[in-house]
Amino acid sequence: MLSKKRLLICLTALLTTGYANAQTPNIDPNMGIIPAPVSVLKQVGTFILSQETSIQADSVNNKAVQFLSSYLQNKFALKNKLQAYKGISVSNAIVLTSTGTENLPAEGYRLTIEPQRITVAGKGAGLFYGVQSLIQLLPIERAATAKIPCARIEDYPRFGYRGMHLDVCRHFFTVEFVKRYLDLMAAYKLNTFHWHLTDDQGWRIEIKKYPRLTSVGSQRAQTLIGNYHDRMPQQFDGMPYGGFYTQDQIRDVVAYAQSKYITVVPEIEMPGHAMAALAAYPELSCDTKLDYKVAETWGVFNNIFCPTEKTFGFLQDVLTEVIDLFPSKYIHIGGDEAPKVVWKSSAEAQAIIKRLKLKDEHGLQSYFIQRMEKFVNSKGRSIIGWDEILEGGLAPNATVMSWRGEAGGIAAAKQNHNVIMTPSSAGYYFDHSQARSDLEPLGIGGFAPLAKTYAYNPQSSAIPAAQQKYVLGVQANLWTEYITTENKVEYMIMPRMMALSEVAWTPLANKNYTDFAETRIPKHLAWADANKFNYRVPTAIGAKDTAYNAQQLTVDLKVPVNGAKIYYSIDGYDPNETNDIYTHPFTLNIPSDQYRELKTIVITPTGKRSLITRTVVTNHTPMPAVSFSGTTPGVKYELVAGSFTETGQLDGARVLDTGITKTFNTAAFKKANRTFGVTYTGYFNVDADGKYIFSTQSDDGSVIYIDDTMVVDNDGKHSLYEQPGEVLLQKGMHKFTLKYFEAGAFSTLRVYLTMPGKPKGEFSAANMVN
Structure with a gap:
C-alpha cells in the first residue's frame, strides 16, 4: 500500500509531465490514436517489437506492408524480415492480412495486439490505415525494442x-x-x-x-x-x-x-x-x-x-x-x-x-x-x-x-x-x-x-x-x-x-475534446517535434487569457506537448527560460483590493514557443453604486479621426462628431471614415448584487471600463475576436465606458453581458441612460 507521501509524489509527477499512460483506461481510452477509433478494447500484456520480429503478409509487395517495413527501418533502424503469411499461428510476428475482413466497412481495419503477435487485418486502404494506427502506438524515442500495449481495435471511417x-x-x-x-x-x-x-x-x-x-x-x-x-x-x-x-x-x-x-x-x-x-x-x-x-x-x-x-x-x-x-x-x-x-x-x-x-x-x-x-x-x-x-x-x-x-x-x-x-x-x-x-x-x-x-x-x-x-x-x-x-x-x-x-x-459518440486536446495531442505534437515538423505550440493546458475576481489564484497546469516545459512569472514581466519552471499545482492568496497576474509560456525540446497567456485575478470588494440621476435614453459617443493601434490613442485625437446613440453598431461611422475611433459613455442599472461578465467581440480593438475600472481588455489591432472580463457590482447605477477603434478593414463591434442567474445576451446601448 502506498504511503500518503509517496502517493502525493506520484500524483505530482503525473501533473508535472502531463503524460498519459496508454494502458490506463480512465486516462486514455483511445490509446493515443488520432483519429479516435470506433472501438478499443484494452487487454493485459504487451507485445515487444525487436529486430527478431518478422513481418508476415499475404503479399510482401503490398503498399501497406512496404510502408511499415520502411518506417521501422528508417525510424527505428529495425531490419525486420519480410515473409509470406501461410495462415498458420506464428510468434514474434506482425501479420498483415485480408483474412476475416469480409464484414468490415470500406477502409476499415482490425488491429489485434497480443503478447506473441500483432495482426493487422484489412483490405487496400483499410490495411494501410491499420498500419498507421499501429505506428501511432510506437514510442517516439528510437530504441532496440518497443513495447506495444495489448488491445483489440476495430475501426472504419464515418465519411468516405x-x-x-x-x-x-x-x-x-x-x-x-x-x-x-x-x-x-x-x-x-x-x-x-x-x-x-x-x-x-x-x-x-x-x-x-x-x-x-x-x-x-x-x-x-x-x-x-x-x-x-x-x-x-x-x-x-x-x-x-x-x-x-x-x-x-x-x-x-x-x-x-x-x-x-x-x-x-x-x-x-x-x-x-x-x-x-x-x-x-x-x-x-x-x-x-x-x-x-x-x-x-x-x-x-x-x-x-x-x-x-x-x-x-x-x-x-x-x-x-x-x-x-x-x-x-x-x-x-x-x-x-x-x-x-x-x-x-x-x-x-x-x-x-x-x-x-x-x-x-x-x-x-x-x-x-x-x-x-x-x-x-x-x-x-x-x-x-x-x-x-x-x-x-x-x-x-x-x-x-x-x-x-x-x-x-x-x-x-x-x-x-x-x-x-x-x-x-x-x-x-x-x-x-x-x-x-x-x-x-x-x-x-x-x-x-x-x-x-x-x-x-x-x-x-x-x-x-x-x-x-x-x-x-x-x-x-x-x-x-x-x-x-x-x-x-x-x-x-x-x-x-x-x-x-x-x-x-470518428463516430460522433466517440468524440471527446478533453481527451483529444489534453491527452492525445501532447503525444502527437511531441512526435512532430522529434520529426522536425513545424506546428503551432498550444498554450499550457489550464492557462487562459482572462480576468476575474477571487481571493485566490489557483494554478493547475499540464504541458500541451510531451517533453515541453512551462515557464511562468507573477511579477508582470513576460516569462522565458530564465523564469521558474512549473512543476506542480500551487495557490496564491490575494490580499483585499490587490491583484495577481500569472503569465505562462510553453517551450518545447526543440525550442518552439507558445503564445504567452495572461491571467489577472483581482480580490476586489463589490463596486458600490454611483450617484447618477440622468434619464436620457442611450449613450454619448465621441467619434475621432486617426489610424490607431490601441484604444489609449483615442484620447486627445481630433474629434469628428459627438452625439447620443442607442446602438453600438458602427456601420454609420464606417461609411464616411475608413479608420476611426469612438468612445461611448453612459450609465446602466444593476438590479441585484453579484458577478457580471462583460465581453466585446470586435474587429479591431475594444475595451470596457465599469466605474472607470478596466473590465474587458480586447485591445490591439486584430481581426474579429471576443474577450470577456468579470466584475462584482452592487445594486444600483454604474458608469459604463466603451472604447473602440477601426483600423481599416471590417468594422464589427458587439457587446455582451451575463448577469447572475441569466444566460449571456447582447448588451444594448438602448437600455442605458446618460
Whole structure:
C-alpha cells in the first residue's frame, strides 16, 4: 500500500509531465490514436517489437506492408524480415492480412495486439490505415525494442471523403514539400488532396497545347506586402515570383499520393479567378484591348473568361490534358467569386444570354458550368464546384463544396446533390488565425481555433434525414495569400489537421475534446517535434487569457506537448527560460483590493514557443453604486479621426462628431471614415448584487471600463475576436465606458453581458441612460 507521501509524489509527477499512460483506461481510452477509433478494447500484456520480429503478409509487395517495413527501418533502424503469411499461428510476428475482413466497412481495419503477435487485418486502404494506427502506438524515442500495449481495435471511417486543400497559386511549393504534406495527411487517415492549381496570381500546371500558360501565366512581377485590407496605399516587394509543375512532376505527385491511398483532385478555376490565363491568352476575355497581367495582389477581380466558343474550346483542351494526368473521379472547376460586371457590358455575353433565353448573368454562369460539366462527364468524370455554382441553377451531376457557411451544402443536399462541407465560418479555413490575429503570424483574418474545428458536425440538422447520405464528407482549406514558407504551412495546419481527421473519421459518440486536446495531442505534437515538423505550440493546458475576481489564484497546469516545459512569472514581466519552471499545482492568496497576474509560456525540446497567456485575478470588494440621476435614453459617443493601434490613442485625437446613440453598431461611422475611433459613455442599472461578465467581440480593438475600472481588455489591432472580463457590482447605477477603434478593414463591434442567474445576451446601448 502506498504511503500518503509517496502517493502525493506520484500524483505530482503525473501533473508535472502531463503524460498519459496508454494502458490506463480512465486516462486514455483511445490509446493515443488520432483519429479516435470506433472501438478499443484494452487487454493485459504487451507485445515487444525487436529486430527478431518478422513481418508476415499475404503479399510482401503490398503498399501497406512496404510502408511499415520502411518506417521501422528508417525510424527505428529495425531490419525486420519480410515473409509470406501461410495462415498458420506464428510468434514474434506482425501479420498483415485480408483474412476475416469480409464484414468490415470500406477502409476499415482490425488491429489485434497480443503478447506473441500483432495482426493487422484489412483490405487496400483499410490495411494501410491499420498500419498507421499501429505506428501511432510506437514510442517516439528510437530504441532496440518497443513495447506495444495489448488491445483489440476495430475501426472504419464515418465519411468516405476526408480532404485537405492546398493553394499553390498565391505561393508556390515544391514537389518535395507537397509529398511531405501528403505524408501528414496519410498519417491521419485523410484520403483526398484538393490541389488548387490555377488562379489570378499564377497558373501552376503545364499544359502542352498552351505553353504561354506557364511561360507567362506562372510568373508575376511582384507581390503585395502585408495584409491588403490594412495598407493604403498598397506596397509591393518588387521581386518577380513564379513556379509551376511539369506534367512529369504532376504524375510523380499523383503516384506518390496513390501509394498512400490519397486521391488527388485538381482544381482548374472558371469562369472567374482567370487573370493568369488571360495574361497568357487575352483573346479569352470579353475585352481584348485591355492589358492583362498576372495579379500581384489578392481579392476578387472583374476580369473573367468570356463565355465564347473560343473559351470553351480552350478549357476543353486544358481539361483533356488535366484528366489524362489525374485519375480521380472528380475534377474541381471552381465556379466561385465570378463577378458579372464584364458580362453585363459585353455584347458577346449579352448575345449569348438572348440567344439561349437565359434569365440573366447568373443564368449565363449556370450555362457555363453545365456546359463544362457535360464535357467532363463525357470523359467519365464528375465535377466539383464551390457553392456559387448553385446560383442560376445547379448543374445536373455536380457535387457542391460548401464554403460560405453551410447554406450552400444544405440547399444542394435537399436537391439530392452530393455535398462536401468546408465552411469557413466553422473553422475549416486553416488560413484563419488560431488565436487573436495580432498575436499570430500575418494572415487574412478570421478566427479558427482548434476547439472550433473539432466541434463541427458536417451533417447539419437542417438537412432532412433522407438527404443526410448526400454529405460525402468534410475538407479543410489552406489558402496561401499570406503563407510564403513551408514552415508557415505546417504551422497553420498542425494541430488543426488532427481535429479535421477526427471530425472526418470518428463516430460522433466517440468524440471527446478533453481527451483529444489534453491527452492525445501532447503525444502527437511531441512526435512532430522529434520529426522536425513545424506546428503551432498550444498554450499550457489550464492557462487562459482572462480576468476575474477571487481571493485566490489557483494554478493547475499540464504541458500541451510531451517533453515541453512551462515557464511562468507573477511579477508582470513576460516569462522565458530564465523564469521558474512549473512543476506542480500551487495557490496564491490575494490580499483585499490587490491583484495577481500569472503569465505562462510553453517551450518545447526543440525550442518552439507558445503564445504567452495572461491571467489577472483581482480580490476586489463589490463596486458600490454611483450617484447618477440622468434619464436620457442611450449613450454619448465621441467619434475621432486617426489610424490607431490601441484604444489609449483615442484620447486627445481630433474629434469628428459627438452625439447620443442607442446602438453600438458602427456601420454609420464606417461609411464616411475608413479608420476611426469612438468612445461611448453612459450609465446602466444593476438590479441585484453579484458577478457580471462583460465581453466585446470586435474587429479591431475594444475595451470596457465599469466605474472607470478596466473590465474587458480586447485591445490591439486584430481581426474579429471576443474577450470577456468579470466584475462584482452592487445594486444600483454604474458608469459604463466603451472604447473602440477601426483600423481599416471590417468594422464589427458587439457587446455582451451575463448577469447572475441569466444566460449571456447582447448588451444594448438602448437600455442605458446618460
